Amino acid sequence: MTKAQIEERKAQELNVDLKDVQPPSYLTARQKKEFNEIAGKLLQLNIMTELDEDSLARYLVAQDQYLEANKMYRRAVREKWLIDDLDKITRMQDRAFKQCRASASDLGLTISSRAKLVVPKAEEPKQNKFLAKFGGESTG
Numbered sequence: 064m065t066k067a068q069i070e071e072r073k074a075q076e077l078n079v080d081l082k083d084v085q086p087p088s089y090l091t092a093r094q095k096k097e098f099n100e101i102a103g104k105l106l107q108l109n110i111m112t113e114l115d116e117d118s119l120a121r122y123l124v125a126q127d128q129y130l131e132a133n134k135m136y137r138r139a140v141r142e143k144w145l146i147d148d149l150d151k152i153t154r155m156q157d158r159a160f161k162q163c164r165a166s167a168s169d170l171g172l173t174i175s176s177r178a179k180l181v182v183p184k185a186e187e188p189k190q191n192k193f194l195a196k197f198g199g200e201s202t203g
């Protein structure tokens with residue numbers, strides 16, 4: 064595409080400012096505080112919009128469920144609960160961990176997911192091998 068075509072396409076693109084990110088009402092006060100901290104960092108990276116509010120909220124809910132399951136597990140071990148009860152708790156832990164990890168990955172909160180968020184650099188115009196060999200100007 065020519066520079067004029069690129070500029071024309073950019074002018075036609077829908078550019079909506081969706082940066083008024085707010086924590087959903089169903090979060091606790093502590094979760095809202097953490098939401099605002101994480102959202103602020105993601106906004107600085109230009110990878111979050113209002114459309115991602117619920118994803119971040121689900122991450123925080125899953126994280127709390129995971130931490131609560133960890134507390135229950137420690138208590139169960141300390142008080143020597145039945146193996147069946149321990150098994151139920153570890154399944155709860157596992158489910159909450161998987162939900163938390165999936166949400167974290169979707170939001171770029173893990174090392175591997177951030178590595179995938181690298182913005183590609185603009186490619187150099189390709190040289191026309193024929194023109195380079197036999198003379199003339201390349202049109203890109």
